[in-house]
Amino acid sequence: MTLSLSDPTWYPIASSEDLPFRHVYQGQLLGRELAVWRADDGNVNVWENRCLHRGVRLSIGINEGGELKCQYHGWRYANRSAGCTYIPAHPADAPARRIQNRTYPVREAYGLIWSAANDQQAFRPFAGAEGHDWFALRPVPVNAAPEDVLAALGGLAPDDQPADLLPGLAVRFGGIYYFVQPVDAGRAVIRGLLREQPVDAVATLRHYNELLSKLRDRLERSAARKPAPEPLQPAYDKVSADLATMPDIAIPKGNTITVMVKRKWVSADGVIGFELAGRDGHLPTFQPGAHIDLHLPNGMTRQYSITNGPGELMSYIIGVKQESASKGGSKVLVETVREGDLLSISEPRNNFPLRRDAIRTVLIAGGIGITPLLSMARFLDKSALPYELHYFTRAGETVAFRSELEALHGKVIFHTGLPRAEIGTAIATALGQWSMAQHVYVCGPGPMLETVRDTAAAQGWPDESIHFEYFKNDKIIDNSSAFDVELARSAMTLHVPSGKSIMEVMREAGLTVPSSCEQGACGTCLTTVIEGEVDHQDVYLNDSEKRANSCMMTCVSRAKSARLVLDI
Amino acid sequence: MTTIDPTTRDLWQVIAATDEVPVGMVETTVLLDVRLALTRDTSGNPVVWRRTNEEQDDEIDPETVLDRLPVITGYGYVWTSLGNPPRELFPIPEYAEADRKNMSCGSIGLAVSAPRAVENFLDMGHFPYVHTDILGAEPHTEVKEYDVEVSEERDEVLATRCKFIQPRAAKSATEAMEVEYVYRVPHPFCSVLYKSCPEDESRRDVIAIFLQPMTEERCRAHLLQSMIDSESTITDLRRFQQTIFGQDKPILENQYPKRLPLDPRAETPIRADKSAIAYRRWLSQKGITYGVIPMAS
Numbered sequence: 030m031t032l033s034l035s036d037p038t039w040y041p042i043a044s045s046e047d048l049p050f051r052h053v054y055q056g057q058l059l060g061r062e063l064a065v066w067r068a069d070d071g072n073v074n075v076w077e078n079r080c081l082h083r084g085v086r087l088s089i090g091i092n093e094g095g096e097l098k099c100q101y102h103g104w105r106y107a108n109r110s111a112g113c114t115y116i117p118a119h120p121a122d123a124p125a126r127r128i129q130n131r132t133y134p135v136r137e138a139y140g141l142i143w144s145a146a147n148d149q150q151a152f153r154p155f156a157g158a159e160g161h162d163w164f165a166l167r168p169v170p171v172n173a174a175p176e177d178v179l180a181a182l183g184g185l186a187p188d189d190q191p192a193d194l195l196p197g198l199a200v201r202f203g204g205i206y207y208f209v210q211p212v213d214a215g216r217a218v219i220r221g222l223l224r225e226q227p228v229d230a231v232a233t234l235r236h237y238n239e240l241l242s243k244l245r246d247r248l249e250r251s252a253a254r255k256p257a258p259e260p261l262q263p264a265y266d267k268v269s270a271d272l273a274t275m276p277d278i279a280i281p282k283g284n285t286i287t288v289m290v291k292r293k294w295v296s297a298d299g300v301i302g303f304e305l306a307g308r309d310g311h312l313p314t315f316q317p318g319a320h321i322d323l324h325l326p327n328g329m330t331r332q333y334s335i336t337n338g339p340g341e342l343m344s345y346i347i348g349v350k351q352e353s354a355s356k357g358g359s360k361v362l363v364e365t366v367r368e369g370d371l372l373s374i375s376e377p378r379n380n381f382p383l384r385r386d387a388i389r390t391v392l393i394a395g396g397i398g399i400t401p402l403l404s405m406a407r408f409l410d411k412s413a414l415p416y417e418l419h420y421f422t423r424a425g426e427t428v429a430f431r432s433e434l435e436a437l438h439g440k441v442i443f444h445t446g447l448p449r450a451e452i453g454t455a456i457a458t459a460l461g462q463w464s465m466a467q468h469v470y471v472c473g474p475g476p477m478l479e480t481v482r483d484t485a486a487a488q489g490w491p492d493e494s495i496h497f498e499y500f501k502n503d504k505i506i507d508n509s510s511a512f513d514v515e516l517a518r519s520a521m522t523l524h525v526p527s528g529k530s531i532m533e534v535m536r537e538a539g540l541t542v543p544s545s546c547e548q549g550a551c552g553t554c555l556t557t558v559i560e561g562e563v564d565h566q567d568v569y570l571n572d573s574e575k576r577a578n579s580c581m582m583t584c585v586s587r588a589k590s591a592r593l594v595l596d597i
Numbered sequence: 598m599t600t601i602d603p604t605t606r607d608l609w610q611v612i613a614a615t616d617e618v619p620v621g622m623v624e625t626t627v628l629l630d631v632r633l634a635l636t637r638d639t640s641g642n643p644v645v646w647r648r649t650n651e652e653q654d655d656e657i658d659p660e661t662v663l664d665r666l667p668v669i670t671g672y673g674y675v676w677t678s679l680g681n682p683p684r685e686l687f688p689i690p691e692y693a694e695a696d697r698k699n700m701s702c703g704s705i706g707l708a709v710s711a712p713r714a715v716e717n718f719l720d721m722g723h724f725p726y727v728h729t730d731i732l733g734a735e736p737h738t739e740v741k742e743y744d745v746e747v748s749e750e751r752d753e754v755l756a757t758r759c760k761f762i763q764p765r766a767a768k769s770a771t772e773a774m775e776v777e778y779v780y781r782v783p784h785p786f787c788s789v790l791y792k793s794c795p796e797d798e799s800r801r802d803v804i805a806i807f808l809q810p811m812t813e814e815r816c817r818a819h820l821l822q823s824m825i826d827s828e829s830t831i832t833d834l835r836r837f838q839q840t841i842f843g844q845d846k847p848i849l850e851n852q853y854p855k856r857l858p859l860d861p862r863a864e865t866p867i868r869a870d871k872s873a874i875a876y877r878r879w880l881s882q883k884g885i886t887y888g889v890i891p892m893a894s
Contacts, residue, residue, distance in 0.1 A: 062853070079853045081865045083716075086851040101848050102722045103738060117738035118722040118869040128865055265854070267862040386725075386736040466736035 032175065032211050034059055034261055037149035038197045039134075041141040041208050041220045044165045048073060048142065053097065055088035057212040059146050060261025062086065063133065068108035068340050069094035069411075075144045076111050077131035080104055081268065087130075095339030095411050105385075106130055108340025112314025120384045129314070131266060139222055140165035141208075155195055155206065166221035167234055168210075169241040173252040175211040178219060181248055182207045185240070214258035219245075285324065285373045286312065291344055293368050297429035299351045300397060301363050304344045305374065311342035317408040318381035318401045318470070318498070321345060322545070322553060324373040326365065330545035330553050331358040334400035334472075335377060336430065338407030345374075348429050350397040378552065380569065381470070381498040383408065388466040390416040391459060393481055395473020396426065401498060402472055403430055410437045419444060419459045421452060421473065452477070456484050463490040470496045506549070506566050512588040516540075516597045517559055531583040531593075540597070542583060549585035556583050561593035599813055601629050602886040606680035608784065611807040611819050613675045614701040618643055623655040627811040629679060629887065633666070643668050643675040672821050673701045674807060687753070687783035691791075691803045692823050700831050702820035702838040704809075709849045710888035711786040711808035711816040712857035712880060717849055718788045718806050719780050719872045721761045727844050730764050734773075737762040740869035747879050754782040754879050756872040782876055785885050786810055794825050802826075804838070813888050814855040818842065858890040 042056040048067040055078060056063035062078035064087035078086050080099040087106070091098040096105040096114060103117040113128035136143045136152040140163050143152060171178050179198050186192035186202040193201045198209040204224040209217050219241055227233035292304035306312075320334045333347035351363045366372065383390075383405045390409060392402040399420055409416040417440040422428055424446030434441050444455050460469060460481075469490065471481040478497050485495050509527045514534070516523065525534050532554060535542050545553035549567025557580050564587040565575045574580065583595075612626050613635060620637045625648055627633065634648040638659040645666045651657065666677045671686040692699055707714055717723070722740050724733025743759040759778040779791040779801070786808040791801040803823040808816045820838055829837075858864060859881045866874055880889060 082867070083864060084853045084858075085848060086853060089847075089851050100726060103726045116867055117725070117735075118740040118867055120739055265863065267860065268865050270862065384736070386738045388736055 032059060032214055032261060034061075034263060035146055036211075037145055037147050039136070039143045039145045039150070039152050040197060040210050042075070042144045042210060043142040044168065044220070045137060045140050045142060046165070051092045051094060053088050053090055053092050055086070056142075056144070057210075057216075057218075058133075058144060059211055059263070060213050061146070061263045062088070063144065064088045064090070064097070065142060065144075066092050066097060068092075070108070070341065072108055072340075073135050073137050073142055074108060074111065075133040075135040075142070076106075077133070077265075079265075080106075081113070081128055081130055093339070093412050095341065095408075105339075107314045107342065109311040109342045110314045114314060114316050114339065115385055117386055120386060121382055124316075127314075128268075139163040141220060141222070155197070155199060157201070161224045162226050164223040164226050164230070164233075166223065166237045166241075169219040169238070169245055170212070171217050171219060171245045171248050172215060173217060173245075173248040174215055174258055175209045175217040177252065178217040178248060179207075179209045181244055182209070182219065185244065213260050215252065215260065284376050286376065287371055288312070288345070288374055290366055290368050290370045290372065293366070296348055297427040297431070299426065300429040301349045301351055302346060302430070303349060303362070303366075304346050305372065306344035307342075308371075312345060313376050314342065315345070315377035316379045317383045317405040319377040319379040319404075320381075320401070321347070321377055322375035322551065323347075323362075324375075325358065325361050326372075327361050329358055329361070330543070330551070331362075332545075332551050334404065336400050336403045336407075336433070338404065339411050345377075348397060348400045381472075381496065383470065383496075384468055385409070385412060385414060386466070387468045388415070388464075389468075390414065391467070391469040392416060392418040393421070393456065393459065393469060393471040393473070393477075394418070395421045395471075395477040396423065397429070398472035398474070398477075399429055399434075400472075402470060403433060405470060406434075406437055406439060406441070410439055413438075416440070417442065417459065419455070421445075421447065421455070421477065453480055453484065456480055457488065460485050460488055460490065462488050463494060468494050468496060472498050504549075504566060504568065506585050507564075508587065510564065510587045510589075512590070513592045514588070515560075515592060515594045517594055518597055525587070530585065531587070531595075535583065535597070544584055547584045549582045552582070554583045555580055557596035559594040559596055562589040563587075563593065564589045599630050599887070601679065602884055603680070604883050604885055605629065605785070605810075605887040607678065607682060608680075608786075609669060609676040609678050609682045609686055610786070611674045611676050611809050612645065613643075614704060614819065615643065615670050615673055615675050616701070617704075618675060621656060621659065623651045623653060623657050625651065625653045626809075626817075628677070629810055630812050631679060633677070635675065635677075636662075643670065645675070645677040672805065672807075673699060674819055674821070687787070689789055689803065689805060689823070691801075692821075694823075696825065697803075698822070698824045698826060698831060698834065700822050700824075700835060702822055702835045703842075704817050704819045705839075705842055705846065707816050707818055707846060707849055708814065708855070709816065709852055710814055710856045711810040712876075712885075712888050713852055713855065714806070714808050714816060714818055714845075714849060715782065715786060715788050716857060716873050716876060717845055718790070719756065719782070719876060720870075721759060721778070722867075722869045723848070724761060724763070727848055728841055731841065731844075732763050732765075733761060734764045742868070743871065745871045745875045747875055751783070753784075754780075754872065754875050756780040756875075759872075780872060782879070785880055785883065786816075786888075796827065797825050800825055810888050816888075854890060856888055856890050860890070860892045863890065 042058050047054045054065040056065040064076045064078040067073050078088050085101040095108050098105050105115040107114050111130035111132045113124045116124050133144050134148050183192040183200045190202050200207050206222045208220045288305040291306040294302045296302040315335050320332045322330050335345045349359045349362050394402045406418045419442050421444045511527045514523050523534050545551045552569045563581045566585045567582040618637050624635050632648040634651045635645040637643050644659045645668050646662050669676045725735050725738045745756045747754050757779050763776045764773045777793045781789040789805040794802045805821040807819040810816050859877050
């Protein structure tokens with residue numbers, strides 16, 4: 030048998046015991062190195078053992094429980110997806126692109142961690158696996174060809190009980206199974222399983238250790254007499270072309286994902302929680318502060334922040350405010366969407382990036398504004414970074430996500446039913462005087478946002494340290510210009526007069542244009558610009574994206590040039 | 598057998614600190630997979646040749662060595678070449694200034710290719726993580742925009758306007774300061790760094806790294822400091838630099854693959870990597886294949 034890099038067979042690569050929490054284990058399979066680690070939710074990750082940035086082994090990285098942090102440049106990768114969530118060299122807008130480490134399939138079963146070189150084959154239990162309380166022996170590494178190791182293990186069988194060869198470099202006799210982990214052409218690890226828990230575990234482990242050590246010595250002596258086999262040469266996948274260049278901005282793709290409403294509950298008076306689960310495995314990586322666009326059954330689109338903590342990708346949890354005056358967005362969600370329903374969401378997008386290198390982080394939430402800040406607090410909490418979360422609720426309103434907030438280890442302060450004047454004082458006290466590397470993040474009603482901005486500025490906080498998210502564009506839109514738009518793909522030229530938006534003109538011309546907030550805040554109508562100079566008036570794109578002049582919102586943006594060419 | 602590309606073959610390559618080569622005794626080393634022997638003659642001039650049966654610490658009369666490799670000394674080090682080297686070494690004019698403390702800071706073996714080590718030297722992003730509380734510290738993790746040019750005239754990569762906040766930028770620094778750097782790569786395996794000097798605002802300290810490519814995946818780093826520092830002893834200054842280097846070593850030795858990939862799609866660049874990207878392209882254009890994974894043609 031010749032070992033192949035693309036062999037889809039599942040092999041054991043570690044014992045469950047090798048993966049205590051907050052540790053990264055270096056595994057090996059078919060010439061490849063693997064970073065194997067358990068997240069705090071129990072999930073085991075098997076990744077290519079190198080950071081995508083400069084190739085430093087992730088097995089020397091730091092397991093933060095929901096993310097793995099590379100020791101070289103502090104890049105962080107999320108549990109399950111291996112997506113990069115933070116690049117400290119550019120903390121404000123990174124990662125601008127989807128950066129994902131290579132992952133391998135994994136299954137934890139019978140006291141062992143199993144993996145394969147690729148996903149071609151589903152995991153199948155070995156014959157006779159079910160119905161036993163398996164006991165894993167200590168692994169024994171051997172410098173010999175895996176097939177020779179397998180043959181020698183077969184030779185351990187007593188004469189009256191011939192060994193049973195199983196698929197995937199395994200052999201069985203009596204109540205013992207041996208699996209050969211093919212590390213490389215000339216290296217292997219013997220992993221044994223006993224069908225029952227032994228009476229004296231230590232004596233049993235010692236017995237097999239002695240037996241297998243003798244076998245190893247014999248195998249290594251004979252391997253040393255043979256020519257060493259050529260080691261396997263794993264190839265590293267190239268990063269995608271768009272990751273290899275360095276664009277300043279990311280244009281979010283219009284990809285939608287179908288999710289199922291797994292749970293719907295009342296989180297607080299007037300706040301409904303929704304848990305949206307992926308239909309097939311995990312959802313995409315998100316950053317703290319990120320939101321999704323939710324496509325509602327009535328055709329509308331609304332933005333909701335993801336409240337999850339790091340590496341929690343099996344479902345997104347959002348909070349929806351049930352407002353009596355609602356125009357139909359949250360009303361539809363709250364009244365007609367039920368558990369089990371399917372909904373369409375966008376990939377997560379982050380307009381509210383969290384720096385994860387601050388000396389002090391102050392999070393200020395008002396009402397439903399708690400949702401992005403809950404996620405931020407969870408990220409800071411997992412990394413043991415100092416933060417304070419101030420959560421303001423009106424009298425009569427109850428605290429949403431209370432149990433989630435109480436599970437945090439940081440400082441969470443509830444301000445309930447304060448009179449308006451006292452809110453200002455509470456905010457001023459919460460902020461304190463600014464000093465270097467302090468950041469405040471605020472999400473809540475407009476007046477509260479203004480109070481925080483004004484108070485912070487008065488107390489010496491520079492603009493770069495005050496972060497807030499708009500779900501509404503409060504700027505006055507200047508729609509006095511007149512210009513032409515050429516729609517490249519539709520082969521159509523339209524004149525946009527003053528007083529009308531590009532979107533309105535396109536709709537009048539019979540085009541279907543997706544939109545949501547229609548005030549330049551949500552990003553739904555984001556369009557690629559091919560030519561012309563854009564007069565941005567939205568609050569969705571950041572400054573570098575605006576400067577790049579390669580995309581815009583058709584609902585509020587206009588042209589500074591006489592003509593714009595759009596990719597529509 | 599590894600082939601040595603013509604560019605690499607014709608370069609001057611560092612092999613030892615001049616002062617550390619004994620007179621009349623054999624020192625052995627490896628350069629570009631070739632085993633070398635060296636010694637100094639009675640006038641103190643180094644003699645280098647391809648090693649045959651000589652052993653480390655053998656006594657030898659340098660006059661008997663006939664088949665010698667080219668030799669030059671510079672910046673405190675002995676340089677040789679397996680091909681036809683240029684007339685002179687690349688310039689570091691500051692080295693000649695009278696009031697500087699010039700010192701070699703040791704030669705440290707590294708299980709990684711020489712270009713990987715150069716790239717690490719050019720990189721500011723790792724300061725807060727690898728050199729915590731010395732060359733960097735959280736919260737100052739941001740790498741601000743800087744300028745990079747590849748000078749055709751001088752045939753070197755030049756990164757300017759590089760700024761980073763450092764808790765303790767030099768031996769003589771007592772508090773955090775924003776340090777300005779200029780990086781030069783005047784030789785495929787050597788880099789020179791100029792950083793603002795705590796003692797004299799108008800001048801700059803110079804730290805250089807000269808890498809001796811032993812094999813494609815192993816090198817020795819030879820460190821030079823040329824400092825304006827009236828307080829510290831040479832021993833202190835050396836120890837400071839060795840501490841920094843000792844922190845880089847385990848990270849470098851965990852880089853995979855050990856040779857530097859030149860294909861821009863091999864690893865994910867970010868804006869902070871501008872100088873590294875320019876360096877990789879420069880190596881590619883020069884046709885260097887030793888210690889790198891060349892672009893697939």
